Amino acid sequence: MTTQATTAPQRMDALLDSLRSTRDRLAAGGGQQRIDKQHEQGKLTARERIDLVTDEGSFEEFGIFAQHRGEHFGMRGREVPADGVVTGAATVGGRLVHLASQDFTVMGGAAGEVHSLKVAEVMERSLKTGSPFVFINDSGGARVQEGIDALSGYGKVFHGNVMLSGVVPQVSIICGPCAGGAAYSPALTDFIIQTRKAQMFITGPQVIKQVTGEQITAEQLGGADAHMIHSGVAHFIAENDEEALDLCRRLLSLLPSNNLEDPPEVPSDGNVEPDPTLADIVPVDSKQAYDVRDVILRVVDSADFLEVQAAYATNIVVGFARVLGRSVGVVANQPAVLSGVLDINASDKASRFIRFCNAFNIPLVTFVDCPGFLPGVDQEYGGIIRHGAKMLFAYSATTVPKIQIILRKSYGGAHLAMGSKDLAADRVFAWPTAEIAVMGAEGAVEIVFRKEIAEAASPTRRAELIEQYRSTFCSPYVAAGHRQVDDIIEPEFTRQRLAQALEYLRSKRDLRPPKKHGLIPL
Numbered sequence: 001m002t003t004q005a006t007t008a009p010q011r012m013d014a015l016l017d018s019l020r021s022t023r024d025r026l027a028a029g030g031g032q033q034r035i036d037k038q039h040e041q042g043k044l045t046a047r048e049r050i051d052l053v054t055d056e057g058s059f060e061e062f063g064i065f066a067q068h069r070g071e072h073f074g075m076r077g078r079e080v081p082a083d084g085v086v087t088g089a090a091t092v093g094g095r096l097v098h099l100a101s102q103d104f105t106v107m108g109g110a111a112g113e114v115h116s117l118k119v120a121e122v123m124e125r126s127l128k129t130g131s132p133f134v135f136i137n138d139s140g141g142a143r144v145q146e147g148i149d150a151l152s153g154y155g156k157v158f159h160g161n162v163m164l165s166g167v168v169p170q171v172s173i174i175c176g177p178c179a180g181g182a183a184y185s186p187a188l189t190d191f192i193i194q195t196r197k198a199q200m201f202i203t204g205p206q207v208i209k210q211v212t213g214e215q216i217t218a219e220q221l222g223g224a225d226a227h228m229i230h231s232g233v234a235h236f237i238a239e240n241d242e243e244a245l246d247l248c249r250r251l252l253s254l255l256p257s258n259n260l261e262d263p264p265e266v267p268s269d270g271n272v273e274p275d276p277t278l279a280d281i282v283p284v285d286s287k288q289a290y291d292v293r294d295v296i297l298r299v300v301d302s303a304d305f306l307e308v309q310a311a312y313a314t315n316i317v318v319g320f321a322r323v324l325g326r327s328v329g330v331v332a333n334q335p336a337v338l339s340g341v342l343d344i345n346a347s348d349k350a351s352r353f354i355r356f357c358n359a360f361n362i363p364l365v366t367f368v369d370c371p372g373f374l375p376g377v378d379q380e381y382g383g384i385i386r387h388g389a390k391m392l393f394a395y396s397a398t399t400v401p402k403i404q405i406i407l408r409k410s411y412g413g414a415h416l417a418m419g420s421k422d423l424a425a426d427r428v429f430a431w432p433t434a435e436i437a438v439m440g441a442e443g444a445v446e447i448v449f450r451k452e453i454a455e456a457a458s459p460t461r462r463a464e465l466i467e468q469y470r471s472t473f474c475s476p477y478v479a480a481g482h483r484q485v486d487d488i489i490e491p492e493f494t495r496q497r498l499a500q501a502l503e504y505l506r507s508k509r510d511l512r513p514p515k516k517h518g519l520i521p522l
């Protein structure tokens with residue numbers, strides 16, 4: 001049986017008019033009033049954000065006509081443009097990326113089932129094409145009218161985040177609310193860029209007040225400072241959407257598109273001229289502090305260093321830079337903060353960064369000036385043993401080129417935890433200021449000569465023994481003599497030696513026994 005057409009066929013121009021007007025209506029999201037409100041709050045719309053982060057005219061949208069399947073609480077027949085999320089492919093700096101951008105003007109960007117299916121689908125396309133995934137968050141969380149179907153959608157996004165992990169870089173940009181379940185997708189990605197308009201939390205201030213009695217504002221709980229300084233959840237803070245999107249472009253420019261590619265290389269002038277100012281930065285007196293970023297900036301290309309988690313666990317510095325146009329990951333103790341000790345948070349921060357670099361073939365450059373692990377009951381009860389072990393695990397498991405430059409102190413377990421030769425560093429260079437030993441000379445004489453010092457007639461005996469211990473063990477020549485150091489170099493030639501080593505290590509192969517996965521201490 002055939003179905004009789006009830007209306008005459010429409011003309012093509014009418015069909016096109018209908019297509020265009022429907023597309024325009026859907027592209028307007030929640031309408032001008034809500035767009036105006038978004039702008040008044042200092043935020044861009046989902047589409048404006050995509051326009052800013054991608055190359056002009058490169059965006060290919062998927063699923064603008066997608067419709068929810070909700071039936072309850074006023075959802076039947078309700079038009080929800082693009083189901084509250086704009087998804088598609090584009091280029092950034094000429095390279096393919098896939099994106100999802102939640103539209104707060106449409107039901108507060110709340111994630112219904114189809115909304116999340118769209119996100120999960122664009123993630124699959126990221127995976128299939130080996131291209132980074134960028135998720136711009138601005139949402140009231142799971143769309144409550146859709147109940148468990150909304151929850152299921154989130155589950156698919158989380159699963160997708162894990163499937164993409166280590167295969168393509170994933171960047172989350174948080175531009176508005178990101179509460180409850182919504183916070184876990186960013187947490188599963190590699191980098192979180194949070195704007196000062198954004199707040200992230202699992203349970204908000206009201207629930208916290210009910211459950212624990214604590215009073216706190218949403219900003220104090222989940223604002224950018226909260227996640228940069230206290231929780232370590234955010235990797236970058238941006239003043240506004242524009243800055244966040246710019247940061248995202250800069251970050252992606254330093255990363256390969258996937259785990260099978262080498263990081264992108266930019267043209268370099270090949271300049272490795274000696275920099276005599278390097279000799280004046282690190283004080284010979286190891287009790288004096290300095291900012292290790294002054295060393296990093298002089299060694300990398302154009303003093304251009306993208307610091308990651310710049311205000312969290314500031315006793316360690318991590319970030320991306322280039323050497324002769326090629327991306328490197330930098331890890332450095334920061335003597336300006338807590339003398340550069342390793343503690344729980346610094347170990348977590350650095351080991352995660354090291355693992356990211358390894359997953360994406362980015363060579364690691366480590367600057368060492370570390371007196372050891374931070375002593376204290378809080379640290380021990382907090383599990384410094386397992387957190388510190390992450391450093392040993394991360395460096396040992398890493399197969400990318402690893403170059404260690406010992407600037408000054410490199411003591412004890414921290415000497416190993418900063419990726420020593422025994423943990424398979426490919427090159428270890430030491431400056432003449434380096435002190436490499438099982439522990440600092442002061443501590444060592446207290447253990448070895450405690451009795452002798454107590455019984456000594458001379459008040460200078462302790463100082464003599466410290467000097468004796470220092471000259472016997474703490475000099476870089478001893479470590480070089482024991483092949484712990486490949487070469488002792490003049491500071492001014494650091495960039496030259498680093499660039500040469502990176503070049504010679506291009507063909508590095510480091511094969512490991514097959515296994516399902518190792519078990520990093522957590």
Ligand SMILES: CC(=O)SCCNC(=O)CCNC(=O)[C@H](O)C(C)(C)COP(=O)(O)OP(=O)(O)OC[C@H]1O[C@@H](n2cnc3c(N)ncnc32)[C@H](O)[C@@H]1OP(=O)(O)O
Nearest residue numbers: 107108109110139140141142143144145177179180181182
């Ligand atoms: C597993 C989970 O994720 S459970 C988490 C569920 N989510 C939540 O508890 C958060 C609920 N939402 C909120 O608290 C607030 O909407 C905020 C803080 C996100 C934003 O507040 P405001 O900026 O004042 O925006 P407002 O509340 O007006 O929300 C904008 C619109 O989005 C809607 N909306 C926001 N969140 C949701 C949601 N989760 N589900 C459905 N609609 C939502 C609002 O009802 C409102 O719709 P309307 O314009 O048609 O009235």
